[in-house]
Amino acid sequence: MKLFKLTLVAAAISAVVSPFTAQAADTEFDNFTPMTGDTTPLNPGSATPYKLSSPYFSQQTIADRATQNALVPGSNSGNFDMITANETGPDAGRYLFMPFETSQAGVQRIDLWDSNYNTRTTTIVAPGTQGFVSGDASRWTPWGGYLTAEERWGTGSTKGRLFEISNPTTATANGANFVQETIIPRVSHEGLAFDSNNALYFVDELNGGSIYKYVSADPFASSGADYFAAGQTFALKVGNGGQFEGNNGAAITGSASWEAITDADGSALVGISAVLGDGTIDGRVTADTVTATGYNRPEDLEIQTLSSGDQFLYFATTDSDDNGINSDGRGRVYSFNLTTLEVKLFADSNTIDAATGLAAGGAFSNPDNLAIDSEGNIYIVEDQPGGIEDVWFAMDSDRDGVAESISKWISLTTDGAESTGLYFDKFDSNKAYINVQHPFDGIDRTIELTATAPVPVPGAAWLFGSAILGGLGVTRRKRA
Template sequence: MMFKQLTLAAAVALAASAAAAGNTSFDQFTPMVGDVGEATLPEAAPYRLAAPHISQMTIVARDPSQAGRFDSGNYDMHTVNESGPEAGRYLFTVYETSQAGIQRTDLRTMQTTTIWAAPALGSHVAFDASRWTPWGSFLTAEESWSDPTQAPSNYGRLFEVTNPLAAPADIEFKQRNILPRVSHEGLAFDKKNNLYFIDERNGSHIFKYTSMQPRADNGDDFFKAGQTFVLRVGDGMTKEATGAATWVPLTDAMGTPLPGAVVVHGNEVDGRATPKLAAFRGTAFDRPEDVEIKTLGHHGKQLLFVATTTNHKVFAIDLAKDEVKLFASRDTIDMATGAPAGAQFTNPDNLAIDADGNIYIVEDQPGGIEDVWFAQDKDNDGVAEAIGKWASLSTKGAESTGLYFDPFKPNVAYINVQHPDSDVDRTIMLTTPCSKSEREGDHGRDHDRD
């Protein structure tokens, strides 16, 4: 048995280091074992990386005094301006704090600007998501919402910056209240421009918003009218079930709450309370967090990946078949050992997809024991054959957030180091040499995405 395990480990490690690197060489690495240890590396270069050809560099470092600009810290998710004028030039991230905000880094000049800041402590809190829209704006949302036993809070809101490349004084910032109030984390659009989101809480749910104008060229029209659904797997009675699923409506096609839905703040659905009712029952997941969508080949099949933290699982949902599978868990094989990953794989939180469609899973753990895992799913069936440690964070008191692979530069990625004991949050740029296909003229556009 030991021989078989070691043989499998060697085979999987070899596959990882020789993965089909059509667009990127991030997937060429030797899976790591063990923990990096707390504060064993400098904060400016805080990652132990699984390949010597991957380099790291701080491109943003927070000034705790905020002498030059408002920067409340707790950097979270990333996106670049994925379309429109000067596409790919600017990197956006948000502040997950009690006085939230949005910053923009010019990747040509490496100058960072706070483009929007909450006007007062507690007015806007815990921004988490960063998502570029199909029509060229920026979305974020609050990872904060009240439990049904409490009075409804003012939070759980989705916001749009309609002109994210504008000067800070000209930024237009709008609340989009057609979505239910939830504790937001990930946001993702599919190829039909359905918008997927979650409520980050034990025993909570996964949602879909379908606009009446899915091809709208502005947020006013996209969010003017649309229907929200909650995911139900089977009969909805089994927590974190897999198998055939349906989408249960919470509103009508215009966005009006259906009779019996729990309504807050006038006419908004309580996205935490309503799916617990029998008429709207959704399948419960324990702390759903980030979401990402992978498009497979030219036929356009799409998988929605959802990280659920409490029970150490990542799920994959086939959006054409409405079928849910367990993508990765502690039972998934560790590339480095050939045995189940076990407790080495803990608290999956953020997700990212590289230019070749590989999934990366970022743990929510303290620096010293926190890892970023590469997930291998060669046949793209939504079940990972193995996972391997790809990066490990050493910074004391910190966690990694916002891993994002640059869609214009397939050998560049960005990751944030959030809430370190030093209070110096950082954005780290990861780079790796061009893959063979790039050197031969393939400039790295993602052939597996829309």
């Protein structure tokens, strides 16, 4: 983040040299001034629903539920959730994909190359197909498919399923090849992530939910049919396992291990796996059998690759209250080094708020979605209503898996809504996308965020400002 602590001398020249940018960056999304306070909720929802932390950020609606249902009645059940794009293959980066988190769930695709607002968005999985409900997860696969899954599971449930669309970019309206991958144990799904070896990570969103890993017998398969044909699933155990954050519980960190909950082919392990009537595995009950660690509502997942080649798996635990006051909604974000198998607390309400220099406290509430920009910066989206909800930028300068500070980056103003699915464009480092779901006016929206570089200052002012700031020892942090 291009933030500088100016002394009185530097402040005296701020009108000449501000905004100050030390050097060209891969993204301008980290060039902002941290915000404070809450916003005023707006109802009905606005087509520009965010308070932005920089005059060089802009926003526009690129799709909305009302338009889709006006064009094709009943095609869009709303509650747009997690976003991904076609990150590989022909026309990579052209399309956005997202499921509907409703009782009649489906999947829509947005064509970013289509300038016609009325034709760019297509529902490719009709609401309610195969009884699909609570669509939440959204991830592009290494072989060029699209994964989504149900955020609903419990005793007696028939849900908790993971699906693949094998023809995501070519499917016509309601024409997706929508296949349940039964080898994946049933849980309440949200985050999905692939590591560099193509292992698939997922969570059980539950107060006491676990973190899981599926290792395919054919990790570099060219199709989902082969990737999910055989493989083993594990649940994460931190320390001796069996812990649960609970309310006002300590952060669960330290050395971890992976405990097998299926055999190498994905079949049940005798005495361990809980098998359901249809032959699939109950991931929740089986994780308890191996005393896997329970986190308090684990939700989104992201993986970051460091310059060393090590990878961090980040996961948010939305309800991991840390002060015994449930009403203020505090939560945590963890980092897990996939090489050293060490879990660390990445950020919580005790992390410094860069705007104040003090602990963030209750201002940092219910962390839910996570995203990573082109420079490896972590963004944390709160699960809060518009007017209170913020998206935070986390500063981890030394990339040790522990944030030194967090900053309010954008804030949602739409009454009754929440943000979901923040996604940074892999082909344009100054574009990002985020959904506004279930607003009081019923019009879910997909918002495109754009960052631009500040206008360069005149050469004389630049040299003058650079000399003074150089004398103050101001430097830009080194990136991983």
